[in-house]
Amino acid sequence: MDKPLCVAFDCDGVLADSISSWKTIHDHFGTDSKDLLQKFMAGELTDSEFMAADIALWKAKSPKIHRDDIFRAYSGCKLMKGAKELVADLKAAGVHVAIVSAGVDLYVQSIAALVKADDWIANGFNFDDEGWLMDDGVVRVPSMQKYTSIQKLLDILDCPPERLVSxxxxxxxxxxxxxxxxxxxxNPQREVAKTAFAEAGITVINSKDLNDLRPHLGL
Ligand SMILES: [Mg+2]
Structure with missing residues (x-):
């Protein structure tokens, strides 16, 4: 394979050492989205319905939620080992580094700033003028059609798909x-992921150290 021109990382569980930036907020408010996730995976909920249902669960616990409350929920989150160094070395090698996440924009933006990614896109929230969380989320990256964002990235960079690694x-x-x-x-954690990766016949790195990706990214 030619050296990549662009590497697109997922955020949660890849650059960030967290299961899901949505789950972090659920843990913060003591709510649980397992039933919603099951419905979503079964195709019974759209991304935007799923987000609105998540927000409704939090608001049932805490009717007014401020942007600062969301930031506070993420205060304990950290980067995956090797994240900063890997992104820095990719950029030094002339590779465009993007984050394509179906996670929460407030969080993904802070991870993007920490690792100094070139570009990021994620889903997120609407707040009113005073910073209070509104009832509907913002879908930018449909979680089962992340290729829509990847294709946009390839078009903008004029990058042939052969030179992209996700x-x-x-x-x-x-x-x-x-x-x-x-x-x-x-770093697949859930059984569904392990099974899907095995069936897809792709390379899998079972590690929580991003340095183990280096040989696969031309570094
Ligand atoms: Mg993830």
Missing amino acids: VGDSSMDLSMHVEGSTFIGF
Whole structure:
């Protein structure tokens, strides 16, 4: 394979050492979205319905939620080992580094700033003028059609798919895999992900150290 021109990382469980930036907020408010997730995976909820249902669960616990409360929920989160160094070395090698996440924009933005990614896109929230959380979320990255964001990235960079590597940890991240490109599974935790990666016949790195990706990214 030629050296990549662009590497697109998922955020939660890849650059960030967290299961899900949505789950972090659920843990903060003591709510649980397992039932919603099951319905979503079964195709009974759209991304935007799923987000609105999540927000409704939090508001049932805490009717007024401020942007600062959301930031506070993320205060304990940290980067995956090797994240900063890997992104820095990719950029030094002339590789465009993007984050394509179906997670929460407030969080993904802070991870992007920490690792100094070139570009990021994620889902998120609407707040009113005083910073209070509104009832509907913002869908920018449909979690089962992440190729929509990847394709946009390729178009903007004028990058052939053969020179793109995507890295993700979940079965839904396989939707980052546009034809001709390379997808690498990193640190799969859920059984569904392990099974989906095995069935897809892709390279899987079972590690929580991003340095283990280096040989696969031309470093
Ligand atoms: Mg993930």
